[in-house]
Amino acid sequence: MASIVLSNVDKIYAGGVKAVNGLNLEIKDGEFMVLVGPSGCGKSTALRMIAGLEDISGGEIAIGEKVVNHLPPKDRDIAMVFQNYALYPHMTVAENLAFGLKLRKMPKPEIQKRVNQAAKMLGLEQYLKRKPAALSGGQRQRVAMGRAIVREPQAFLMDEPLSNLDAKLRVSMRASLNQMHERLGVTTVYVTHDQVEAMTLGDRVCVLRDGILQQVDTPQNLFDNPVNLFVAGFMGSPSMNFVTAELVQVDGGAAAAFAGFRLPVPASTFTEKPGLDQYLGRKVILGIRPSDFEDAAAANGHTGAGWARLPVRAEVTEELGSEINVLFLIDAPPVEHKDTVAAKDADEDGEPIPLAGDKSLWTARVNARSHVRPGQQTELVVDTHNLHFFDQGSGLAIGHPANVGR
Amino acid sequence: MRKTHQRRVIIGFLAAPVLLYTVFVASPYVQAFYIALTDWRGLSAEIGLIGLGNFTELFGDPVFWQALRNNLLLLVTLPIVTIGVGLFLAFMLNAAGGPRSGEIRGVRGAKFYRVVYFFPYVLSIAIIGVLWKNIYNPINGLLNGALRAVGLEEVQPSWLGDERLAFWAVLAVLVWNGIGFYVVLFTAGIKAIPASLLEAAVLDGASRTQVFFRITIPLIWENIRTAAVYLGIAALDAFAVVQIMTGGGPNDSTQVGSFYLYQNAFSYGRFGYASAMGVVLFVVTLALSAFTLRATRKERIEF
Numbered sequence: 001m002a003s004i005v006l007s008n009v010d011k012i013y014a015g016g017v018k019a020v021n022g023l024n025l026e027i028k029d030g031e032f033m034v035l036v037g038p039s040g041c042g043k044s045t046a047l048r049m050i051a052g053l054e055d056i057s058g059g060e061i062a063i064g065e066k067v068v069n070h071l072p073p074k075d076r077d078i079a080m081v082f083q084n085y086a087l088y089p090h091m092t093v094a095e096n097l098a099f100g101l102k103l104r105k106m107p108k109p110e111i112q113k114r115v116n117q118a119a120k121m122l123g124l125e126q127y128l129k130r131k132p133a134a135l136s137g138g139q140r141q142r143v144a145m146g147r148a149i150v151r152e153p154q155a156f157l158m159d160e161p162l163s164n165l166d167a168k169l170r171v172s173m174r175a176s177l178n179q180m181h182e183r184l185g186v187t188t189v190y191v192t193h194d195q196v197e198a199m200t201l202g203d204r205v206c207v208l209r210d211g212i213l214q215q216v217d218t219p220q221n222l223f224d225n226p227v228n229l230f231v232a233g234f235m236g237s238p239s240m241n242f243v244t245a246e247l248v249q250v251d252g253g254a255a256a257a258f259a260g261f262r263l264p265v266p267a268s269t270f271t272e273k274p275g276l277d278q279y280l281g282r283k284v285i286l287g288i289r290p291s292d293f294e295d296a297a298a299a300n301g302h303t304g305a306g307w308a309r310l311p312v313r314a315e316v317t318e319e320l321g322s323e324i325n326v327l328f329l330i331d332a333p334p335v336e337h338k339d340t341v342a343a344k345d346a347d348e349d350g351e352p353i354p355l356a357g358d359k360s361l362w363t364a365r366v367n368a369r370s371h372v373r374p375g376q377q378t379e380l381v382v383d384t385h386n387l388h389f390f391d392q393g394s395g396l397a398i399g400h401p402a403n404v405g406r
Numbered sequence: 407m408r409k410t411h412q413r414r415v416i417i418g419f420l421a422a423p424v425l426l427y428t429v430f431v432a433s434p435y436v437q438a439f440y441i442a443l444t445d446w447r448g449l450s451a452e453i454g455l456i457g458l459g460n461f462t463e464l465f466g467d468p469v470f471w472q473a474l475r476n477n478l479l480l481l482v483t484l485p486i487v488t489i490g491v492g493l494f495l496a497f498m499l500n501a502a503g504g505p506r507s508g509e510i511r512g513v514r515g516a517k518f519y520r521v522v523y524f525f526p527y528v529l530s531i532a533i534i535g536v537l538w539k540n541i542y543n544p545i546n547g548l549l550n551g552a553l554r555a556v557g558l559e560e561v562q563p564s565w566l567g568d569e570r571l572a573f574w575a576v577l578a579v580l581v582w583n584g585i586g587f588y589v590v591l592f593t594a595g596i597k598a599i600p601a602s603l604l605e606a607a608v609l610d611g612a613s614r615t616q617v618f619f620r621i622t623i624p625l626i627w628e629n630i631r632t633a634a635v636y637l638g639i640a641a642l643d644a645f646a647v648v649q650i651m652t653g654g655g656p657n658d659s660t661q662v663g664s665f666y667l668y669q670n671a672f673s674y675g676r677f678g679y680a681s682a683m684g685v686v687l688f689v690v691t692l693a694l695s696a697f698t699l700r701a702t703r704k705e706r707i708e709f
Binding site: 051052053072073074078079080082083084086087088089090099100103104147151 | 600605607609610613616620621625627
């Protein structure tokens, strides 16, 4: 096991396209690091550079303190799981598992032992004699995992290993992946474009965009304190609501004014976000997570301090059983920042409704006890402690520790 | 009603090709079998049946045995050499290049070489024969000229005039002629293998050579099998090159069945004898192709 350190890593393709741009990333020993971002953000390229399948244009990659820039893949002591599994079609499952060990001239009984162990762990024992063509997608996926496990490498690299599975299987495989990592504790780098996978699997998540690192943090921190508009819009489903608001001084405190609403900004927010006070009287981009809304009627308990009321008309409701997504219009033009557009493009379930005029569509995630129906007037409450503020020009989160002084 | 109508249509469609096949393919076979039992000399109107006389003579004919031996030797060497060299070149063009750590790709200028290798294949076989006959010319040929140029004046073999060399010289031309096609065939096979499979093998610790022998070759086995069948057919024929370059000589060292048959029919005017030879070659070819298809049969591989 080992840590993986990327320092100022660049990848420039012929034609001058920079797929990865000055990437600095430290993956600690035993950590599960997820690289996430929209397609074309360079996450797979970064992974393939760690694997040695792609040469490095600039910078340095070290695995376990050893610089591996010019080391061929086989000497890097890593194992990779591919999106299409890449099982050898002419070998049985057992031969597939044993191939890497045989090439490394491991004694036969040891190979046998490891193959059996992995097969048992992954529930593949009865399929050992089969060829990959005779396996289902989930079974092939497990064989691909097994091939990585038997090698007992310093690190696992996984390139969207679950994306060829159907939704249900993906969830269960996600759980077993988590379990497996817990058991083996091997450093893992995992690439995905699915932010739910990223949130559920990663010890830490690294968000990339256009080859540039945006933010690396624990899933919860990414969700609570996104560093910029892009991360804010990309992480979380449904994605964060944005509006251009004016930060105004009112008696007894500050408020964010937009579309005829005034959301009081608690004093604590100003202490948490240093520099926010300088935006008083100016416009900022306000972000509110759908999950920070609640139906006023259904949430009798917390309509107290810090919760602001927002009367709206529900346009569409999506009932998910445990909760309801309420889509409503805000009388303000949608925020057209390059970062929000980029994040939206990446979101596969992007808004299908064409927006009327210059209104923006917001989503609130409320408790299923709420009986909001489409077309109804309803009152929502917002947790004003969790408002997010972004600079209009740079798109950076105001008062985020990483941005202070930038 | 519908049934009979359908049947009529089907029979109508089938009848035409069956008729053509019978007239132009099957009947000449039957005719050849018949002529093989006669002493027909090609021109006379009367044909004398001599039973199996032609066949008894044939089995005692040392030239025929020599021709058959040469065909069998070609049958073994031509596919082995062509497939071996073809696979090697295809591997070089597709998977041997690139940095040691980095993507798998062909050597520099692979596209150019691919065209160059294919070039001989588009030339007419007659031109190839004439071309190489001149290259092999011991006095003013390119080959011996090159040997002289590097100071090997002593080594001036008569490539096509030496019994020990002629066969191999002919074999080299056959390989040179066919190689481009097989490089393209194998390239297509290698390109169809998903890149991630080769990458997985590299990560599993395989060297480029190991990737080639343990992944690439098993995965393009179907293409290799096809190549073996094509080359086998070419080896049993080899008429054009032999006819143009050596005429079967010297001392029958490059004699092959098809050319000896031609000589008997059109030079010596022994159509009955030639037909008997044709029948024997037909049986040999049939047996060999059945054997090849059976021996190389493997499970189909799906990606």
